[in-house]
Amino acid sequence: MPQARFLGVTPQDIKDYKAPEPRAEDVDIKRAQDALKNDPFFSSHKEWVHAIKLQIEMGKRAEQQAFAKYSLEYVFDTYLPRKLANVKAFLP
Numbered sequence: 001m002p003q004a005r006f007l008g009v010t011p012q013d014i015k016d017y018k019a020p021e022p023r024a025e026d027v028d029i030k031r032a033q034d035a036l037k038n039d040p041f042f043s044s045h046k047e048w049v050h051a052i053k054l055q056i057e058m059g060k061r062a063e064q065q066a067f068a069k070y071s072l073e074y075v076f077d078t079y080l081p082r083k084l085a086n087v088k089a090f091l092p
Helices: 011-016 026-038 046-058 064-069 072-085
Strands: none
Touching: 011 046, 026 046, 064 072
């Protein structure tokens, strides 16, 4: 089994940090729903199913620009240290 993990911004991060991420467009929602239905990756990665469903439910996009609300210093001093301290929460 590969040991790589996803370090990027997740829908849970957007929720936890109350980031004002842009609204997902209809095409974003459709792609997410299609991925859940048709992409075999998700059948073996339930954590990703949860993440994508949360993103659809929130109707937001999960992007690093969400933290522009705070500052670059916030990302380096707060967000990244917290994220890196919780490796078990990384998506596979």
